[in-house]
Amino acid sequence: MAEFGSGALIIAFMLALYGIAASILGARRHVPELVTSAIRATWGVTLLVVMAVIALATAFLTHDFRLAYVAGRSSRDMPTHYVLAAFYGGQEGSLLYWVMIVGLLGSLALYTQRRSDRALIPYVTATILSVMALLLVILTFVASPFELLPVTPLDGAGLNPLLRDPGMMVHPPLLLAGYASFTVPFAFGMAALITGRLGADWLRAIRRWTLVAWGVLGCGLLAGAWWAYHVLGWGGYWGWDPVENVALLPWLTSTAFLHSVIVQERRGMLKVWNLALLLASFILAVFGTFVVRSGLLSSVHAFAVSEVGPWFLFYLAAVTIVGIGLLLYRLPALQSDRVIESVSSRESGFLLNNLIFAALTFATFWGTVFPLFSELFWSTKLTVGPPFYNQVNGPLLLGLLLLMGIGPVLAWRRTDLRLLLRNVRWPLLAGLVTGCGLLFWLREPLAAVAFAAVAFTTLVTLLEYLRATRARRRSSGESYLNAVIQLLRRNNRRYGGYLVHFAVLIIAVGVIASNFFQVERQFLLKPGESAAIGPYTITYEGLEDRRTADAEVVAARVAIYRAGKLRETVESYRFFYRNYEDQPTARMGIATVGLDDVYVVLDRWEDDGTASLRVYINPLVIWIWVGAAVYILGTLTLFWPQPALARQHVDRPVRGVIPSEA
């Protein structure tokens, strides 16, 4: 298996080199056959990578401990799903997974775009293959997952306990796939820059593929938040940790891109800016992959420091220089077709949105790499924590929330201010009433302002749906439900986008509430004793020892009462995994009682059963997970093929069967 896998990777690497040469040569010398062979080479490379993936997965499933990678991460007593998850539990496997995603999505993109602009395709192919080639070099010569051990151990070491969690099944694959899928829009962007074909044709493909990367990365981030909340035991879901930040960065830039690309489609503006965002998203995605592996920044996600760092750094530098160079070279061709006429226009709304996203990206990036810069310039290493991000990003996020409410009611080119005021007067009133009411009730001005913004924006968005639904009902007599479904189907970009806005608003409610109103207490309790926290009374019922296939478990039972009534019983655990006995791994007991999460962490205990428990009351955190579900729904809606568009594709005469000479 090992020989098969590493052989497949070497052949894949050589095939990738051939493909790069063939596609560039084919484009320069106008030999369409060469380009076609390069596209097929991409499929071949992908097939070989998939074969290597299957080889490694087989090695895991058959417990082939000759492989160092398998022996270091799995063991015989681990449940099968964790054995499979151990595939991406290390650097080599996760990079292999990365290449596979690039290959699969790249091949799919080349297949679906086979009818479109032939001039772009060779360079798209070359870019995708060059990314794959770099990773294949690393996988072959620097960090091979197929390295053999001199002595085959009887059993493997097993996966690190922190990773033995359902979160492991979703978060890493989604996040890595999100990173990897930025390669495709990047490849289209590079191809457009190289060929100088900067028209609107490539925009649709780029937007769609950016949407893929953005949606998958977003889901990966949310899954990561969920995992952290359930496993890390500090009562939160987002800690502004460097590794979290670098994953957020490409999401921020791609969100900005998805907004500003609308301006380019509709008004022919912001071309340079859009390409820059595209390049930045890819560079930040590679940066994210790299930072995790480099040991450059200290983080709770302290992964193995490895030799792949310099390779990534070299690649990052190369892409940045080439990208900026090309952008400058094509600057004359990228002038705006129009100018912004009025400040109160939708295009300036989008622009403001982009400025805020850029500011968020910059602040987050700066905070993350600040230790490096401060060491370089002042020879003191300064690090910043959550307070910094809360202070800087908090107001920016509030601004975005408000803008999200104003944006939809702005018209292109110029907005009649009287009309604008009429459109937002009820939401504005609702926001003010909410704000004042909450200020009176909660006595927390910042939270009241934030909730008021949420209320305002939610109402504006709801009214947008209501207006459009009414219009449909008037013209076609559909039922309300049917009208909404038709809206989402026929204008999915707009109303699917608003669905994502709703997701963000729902998540915002959870984030604001849990940020401002979290309660935290530490208790030392004997079995049977009770303690009060917030409106709740918790009763510690005692400890229990258990045994699972791969671990010994200590479980603490806690009953939660509110107003004298038993609401929920939770268990909080410490797992002692075989091979990792010195690393008792906590599993929180979390009960959602009404709108609050009661979050119980088992800290330490004595033989008589006395235990110290840390208990958090996290209000409205459940909203974040509900918002995550809406986010997925909205993303899927954005993807749904538009009926009108689909027909257009069929009607259009089939172009490009004969490759146009470029």
Added chain:
Amino acid sequence: MSGTAVAQPMERSRRRWFDLRLLAAALAIASAVGYLMYTGLQSGAASYFVTVSELEQRAGAVEGKRIRVGGDVVAGSIEVGGPGEPIRFEITDGASRLGVVYEGVLPDIFAEGRHVIVEGTYRAGQPLTADTLLTQCPSRFESASGR
């Protein structure tokens, strides 16, 4: 494209490289962010990241300031105590040692020899009272056995 069509007359006459209003908006946001970042760094949101040896050399400069210290947990120095009591231990960078008191939940990966990062306010001559204890298995994804 779906949606309403927009009349799109060419307005080339007014084209300029930089729109002043945009520039003003960008500048306003940039300066606001700059201000927030600057004050954020001044107001104790930042902490000095030092090794144990560096801490000794610069004790005067960081007195009363927030520091973040990385080091390995000294073998035999851990006093976990009973439930509810703080954890006491020492960290070292090979040359110097620093005592640490941590009152929080015992982290998952905490053992002798492990690399940890502690954060708290520095007072010379006292053990560091840490409010944050980050555990860093030198290679979190690698196995712990056989090391």
